[in-house]
Each structure stands twice: as C-alpha cells, then as structure tokens.
C-alpha cells in the first residue's frame with residue numbers, strides 16, 4: 001500500500017522511471033549538517049524544495065508525516081550514512097537517482113529507487129560560448145572548443161571531467177573559430193577543421209592531443225569552409241564536404257588521412273550546399289541531406305561511397321531544410337529533425353530508410369526549431385533540446401523521440417533557454433548540455449539530463 005503511494009509520488013516528479021528496486025534498509029546513522037527545515041509542508045512540496053536545494057550534490061530529506069515537517073540535508077560527498085527514524089520517509093537524491101525509503105519501524109523498511117531523468121545544473125564553463133563544438137574523448141572527458149561569445153571569437157578549449165564535475169582550461173588553438181567541425185579520430189586525437197572568425201572563413205586545421213593536452217596545426221584544407229560537415233569514415237579518414245568558402249557555397253569534398261597528415265581531393269557533390277547534415281550509415285557510406293544554396297533550402301540528398309570516392313543522388317527529402325539535425329538510429333535509419341524551411345522553422349521530422357532509398361514523414365515535434373541538438377541515447381531514443389523557433393523566439397524545451405512508437409514526448413524544460421549549444425552523450429548515459437546562447441547573451445551554464 002505505502003509502496004504504491006510513494007511510487008505515485010515519484011511519478012509526479014520524474015518523467016521516466018528507469019529502474020525500481022524494493023529492498024530492506026536497517027539502522028543507518030546520518031552524519032552531516034542539517035541545512036533547512038520546512039514546517040507544515042506536504043511531502044510533494046518538500047521534494048520540490050529538495051530538488052531546488054540539490055545543486056548537484058547529494059541531498060537527503062527526512063519527512064515526518066505526523067507533523068508535516070521535513071529536514072533537508074545537503075552533502076558534498078558519497079560517504080553517506082543515515083540514522084533511521086521511526087515512521088519517517090527518507091528521500092535520497094543525487095545526480096542520477098532518487099531513492100525513497102519508508103521507515104515504519106527500526107527494523108524493516110522498504111526502498112524505492114528510480115533513476116532521475118530530469119535536468120540538473122552542473123558547474124559552469126570558464127568562458128561563455130556558443131557555436132562551439134564538443135567531443136567526448138576516449139577517456140570520457142568532454143572537450144569543448146572555440147565558438148564565440150558576446151565580445152570575441154574564441155580559440156580557447158576546456159575539458160570537462162564527468163567524475164569530478166570540473167571544467168579545466170586546456171591549451172588554446174592557434175586560431176579563433178566558430179562554425180568549425182570537431183572529429184574524434186580512431187587514434188584518440190581530435191581534428192578541428194575550418195570555421196569562421198572576424199577575419200575570414202578558414203582553411204586551417206588543428207589537432208588536439210589527448211595525452212599532452214596540446215594543439216598542433218597540420219596541413220590546411222584546399223579551400224576555406226564554414227558550416228561544412230566532417231565525417232569519420234570506417235577506414236579512419238575524415239570526409240569534409242561542402243560549406244561556405246570565401247567565394248560562396250561549395251560542392252567540393254576532401255579527405256584527411258591521419259596516418260600521413262595529408263588532405264586529398266575526392267569526388268565533388270552534385271550540389272553545392274552549406275548548413276546540411278552528413279550521416280555515416282551502417283555500411284560506411286555517407287548520406288548528405290539538405291542544406292542551403294541558390295537562395296533556397298534544399299530537398300536533395302546524396303550518398304558518398306568511400307571505396308569509389310563518388311557521390312550518387314538519392315531520393316529527395318519530403319521537406320527542404322537547412323540547419324536541421326540528422327541522427328543515425330540503432331536500426332540503421334536516419335531521423336532528420338526540424339531545421340529552417342522556405343520561410344519558417346520546421347517541426348516536421350522524416351525518416352530515411354537506406355534499404356528502400358525512401359523518406360517517410362514521421363510524427364512532428366511539438367515545437368518547430370533549428371539550431372537545436374539531437375542526441376541518440378543509449379536506449380535508442382533521441383533527445384532534442386533547445387534551439388530557435390521563430391525570430392526572437394528561443395527555446396528551453398526538450399522532447400524525446402521513440403523510434404519504436406514514432407512518438408514524441410515532451411520533457412521538462414531545461415533551466416535555461418539555449419541555441420547554438422552542444423549536447424554530449426557521456427559514458428554513463430547522461431547527456432551534458434553545454435552553454436550556447438539564450439538569444440541575448442552567451443552562456444557558460446551547463447546542465448545534465
């Protein structure tokens with residue numbers, strides 16, 4: 001009976017229950033400082049207070065049903081021991097879990113554990129930025145590179161260590177840039193290409209070495225590019241395609257070979273484009289979709305074959321779009337989401353089926369958006385965050401697409417409006433959403449889903 005009641009209460013606060021475990025807890029002793037007491041509050045109100053107080057540490061709440069009082073504790077470390085009271089509901093909250101323990105006697109209790117799928121504020125970046133890149137390195141840290149803020153284009157880079165929730169400044173790139181690409185090579189080195197700064201569109205290329213934290217420049221691309229794509233091929237080379245050069249939008253593509261630090265040209269795309277997407281399919285070919293050229297968004301789609309270096313025109317998307325996202329689903333299909341169409345931002349989404357070379361429209365998002373992020377989570381669902389909706393309308397909303405039902409679920413809002421931000425899937429399955437712009441100023445804030 002009590003278990004059912006508390007499960008219902010949890011559902012009020014947690015969009016998705018991940019695991020539920022019922023167990024027994026015996027005598028615990030809690031050592032720590034009481035942070036706050038609230039009188040005459042319902043259990044729900046106390047939970048809200050605890051979530052607000054949490055600040056990414058560990059929180060503990062004791063709720064006294066008898067006099068509707070709660071005690072809130074905030075801790076910085078995991079060495080948590082808990083004194084058990086009689087007839088008290090204890091709630092434990094950390095970054096990923098909420099545990100509700102109903103203690104009816106000293107000897108026997110029941111515990112409900114659920115994974116907390118919501119937003120948690122994380123430590124700030126040292127430097128506010130948007131239009132940066134973020135790459136999850138082979139050791140689990142996140143490398144955030146470049147971008148711009150309200151005053152300047154940036155060459156700085158920062159490393160986030162998820163185990164300590166700390167951002168550290170690492171070496172600066174030689175060149176400031178935004179609208180660049182970042183690719184994690186098979187060697188663990190990060191390749192940064194092109195982009196744009198106050199001076200020009202760029203052809204320069206830099207490498208971040210994980211073991212030293214240093215940047216080195218390597219050979220330039222044959223032309224300058226920003227708003228291009230870079231795709232890591234199965235053979236370890238990187239295909240760079242399209243973008244805007246100083247001369248305008250380009251259809252050219254080139255290949256970086258990390259083993260000899262050299263660029264070589266490969267087949268040109270059939271269409272010049274920028275603000276397109278490129279997805280490496282399961283068989284290693286690269287699907288380029290949409291983008292912008294000739295004063296219009298593009299329907300067109302083409303496929304790069306790494307073994308021939310040739311591009312083949314594929315079926316058009318149903319909607320012409322640019323600044324959309326494209327996510328390779330676990331079933332090998334590609335989900336294209338949102339973007340900007342002829343005169344407005346889009347809420348439509350469509351699925352490419354490689355085995356039939358066809359696009360089908362799937363359910364639309366609740367909110368039209370571009371400059372958003374889309375991340376494939378470990379369970380195969382796709383998390384979409386933030387972005388821009390209309391002129392001067394920027395978003396803090398988030399939605400989740402489930403490929404097994406083709407449904408979108410609205411999630412709780414992020415704490416902050418963000419566009420031109422990044423979202424990185426960390427090794428533990430959480431998603432770090434980093435900085436961006438709220439439409440007025442660049443942000444240094446981060447939050448975790």
Ligand SMILES: *[C@@H]1O[C@H](CO)[C@@H](O)[C@H](O)[C@H]1NC(C)=O
Nearest residue numbers: 037038039040041067068069
């Ligand atoms: C809590 O409510 C009781 C009964 O309504 C009241 O007597 C008491 O003063 C309240 N306590 C506080 C701290 O507000």
Ligand SMILES: *[C@@H]1O[C@H](CO)[C@@H](O)[C@H](O)[C@H]1NC(C)=O
Nearest residue numbers: 052053054055056057123124
């Ligand atoms: C949250 O934590 C940060 C650093 O961990 C601290 O600077 C800040 O004051 C805390 N905020 C609150 C409301 O406790």
Ligand SMILES: *[C@@H]1O[C@H](CO)[C@@H](O)[C@H](O)[C@H]1NC(C)=O
Nearest residue numbers: 039064065066067068069085
């Ligand atoms: C509420 O009840 C608990 C348990 O009986 C007790 O420890 C606590 O002091 C009470 N709080 C107030 C404000 O009466």
Ligand SMILES: *[C@@H]1O[C@H](CO)[C@@H](O)[C@H](O)[C@H]1NC(C)=O
Nearest residue numbers: 031032075076077078079080
């Ligand atoms: C964690 O907190 C406990 C209780 O306050 C304290 O005894 C312990 O030294 C702390 N451990 C670390 C690693 O800070």
Ligand SMILES: *[C@@H]1O[C@H](CO)[C@@H](O)[C@H](O)[C@H]1NC(C)=O
Nearest residue numbers: 066085086087088103104105
């Ligand atoms: C705890 O609650 C049970 C059932 O409501 C009651 O019988 C028991 O006396 C309470 N124990 C204490 C220490 O208040």
Ligand SMILES: *[C@@H]1O[C@H](CO)[C@@H](O)[C@H](O)[C@H]1NC(C)=O
Nearest residue numbers: 078093094095096097099113
């Ligand atoms: C949160 O608590 C759960 C349950 O104790 C634990 O498994 C998990 O590792 C904790 N997460 C963090 C980030 O401390």
Ligand SMILES: *[C@@H]1O[C@H](CO)[C@@H](O)[C@H](O)[C@H]1NC(C)=O
Nearest residue numbers: 139141159161210211212213
């Ligand atoms: C990963 O490597 C970087 C660069 O060497 C280092 O600064 C960072 O602390 C490492 N992260 C972890 C989690 O070991």
Ligand SMILES: *[C@@H]1O[C@H](CO)[C@@H](O)[C@H](O)[C@H]1NC(C)=O
Nearest residue numbers: 170171211212213214215216
């Ligand atoms: C590489 O980094 C180390 C440590 O940060 C530094 O001492 C060294 O000078 C750097 N090397 C280059 C070539 O920048």
Ligand SMILES: *[C@@H]1O[C@H](CO)[C@@H](O)[C@H](O)[C@H]1NC(C)=O
Nearest residue numbers: 267268305307308309310311
């Ligand atoms: C690649 O395209 C070129 C030019 O269209 C063509 O001559 C060549 O045969 C193609 N290669 C393959 C392997 O299809």
Ligand SMILES: *[C@@H]1O[C@H](CO)[C@@H](O)[C@H](O)[C@H]1NC(C)=O
Nearest residue numbers: 299300301313314315316317
């Ligand atoms: C794609 O759409 C364009 C513009 O509507 C059209 O010219 C072209 O023939 C279409 N291509 C295919 C393969 O359907």
Ligand SMILES: *[C@@H]1O[C@H](CO)[C@@H](O)[C@H](O)[C@H]1NC(C)=O
Nearest residue numbers: 281283285303305354355356
């Ligand atoms: C890879 O898959 C695409 C889409 O199904 C197909 O058009 C293409 O021929 C395949 N290429 C290779 C090299 O298998």
Ligand SMILES: *[C@@H]1O[C@H](CO)[C@@H](O)[C@H](O)[C@H]1NC(C)=O
Nearest residue numbers: 363402404405406407408409
């Ligand atoms: C979600 O998908 C299921 C199965 O396709 C369908 O029955 C249900 O109505 C959908 N829900 C919404 C809200 O679209």
